[in-house]
Amino acid sequence: MTRFSANLGFLWTDRPLPDAIRAAAVAGFDAVECHWPYDLPVGDLRRALDETGLPMLSLNTRRGDVESGENGLAALPGRRTEARAAVDEALDHAEALGAAAVHVMAGASSGTAAEAAFVETLLYACDRAAGAGRIILIEPLNRFDAPGYFLNTTAQAAELIERIGAPNLRLMFDCYHVGRTEGDVSGRLQALMPMVGHIQFAAVPDRGPPDHGTVDYGTLFREIAALGWDRPLGAEYRPTGPTDDTLEWMARLR
Structure with a gap:
């Protein structure tokens, strides 16, 4: 049976994060x-996880100055100190919440200096995470939703993972x-399954529930299971109304 993870960046955003955990x-x-769970008392989140028995799979590093359009810090030249601080903060929260993975957000940038900054930050993150048995995730974002984002194809991500060579990247x-x-x-x-650390999904192209x-996704989830994947798949879609009214797909796609 396929298992699912609720991405609370999109689901039940009308309530505080601890209550969203309970709703999931x-x-x-x-x-x-x-x-980004950083503006809430970590103890409140931990209690909600303990009450429900749900594991927290992953969280993201901070985006930076969101009002100015920043969408991550790791690939921004000249921002090494802030990028490392964001990694430290995320890993500390992952430790407190029992999260197995941290997604290091690259940010909007390009060029060789950006790539060098990203590689340096990832090496730092992987080294810090390794001692606790955590993995570091990188995610290509599409150019329509995240214009200018440094990491935008799976081929680019695969090349970086192979070049860096950290077993937890x-x-x-x-x-x-x-x-x-x-x-x-x-x-x-x-093709990429050997280096995949987490899988997320939403309808293409509108990012709605996965029923259109x-x-x-019925076929795709069966293919994923046939490849030996047995971890929860992340539902990261935009609800078309109250989240509870958009969950009919779960029973059908399990």
Whole structure:
């Protein structure tokens, strides 16, 4: 049976994060993940996880100055201190919440200096995470939703993972982003599965619930299971109304 993780960056955003965790448990999710939990008391989140028994799979590093359009710090030249501080903060929260992974956000940048900054930050993050047995995730974002983002294809991510060579550096394979940018979601996933650390999904191209669009998730989830993947898949879609009213897909796609 396919298991699912609720991405609380998109689901139940109308309530505080601890209550969103509780709502995910009531709805039947097997795990949760979040984006930026840093403005809430970590103890409140830990209590909600303990009450529900849901594991927290992953969280993101901070984006930086969101009002000025920043979307991550790790690949921004000249921002080494802030990028490392964001990694430290995320790993500290992961420790407190029992999260197995941290997604290091690259940011909007390009060029050799940006790549060098990203590699340096990832090496630092992987070294820090290794002692606690945690993995570091990198995720290509599509150019429509995240224009200018440094990491935008799975080929680029795969090359960086292979070059850095850290055993705990893995690919966050988001079926939605891959579908928007590259197509052939099934083929790309099969080719990259050895380096995948987490899988997320949403309808392509509108990022709605996975019950429509160009990706047949019933077929794709069966293919994923056949590849030996048995961890929860991350539901990172934009609800078309109250989250509880958009969950009919869960029973059908399990």
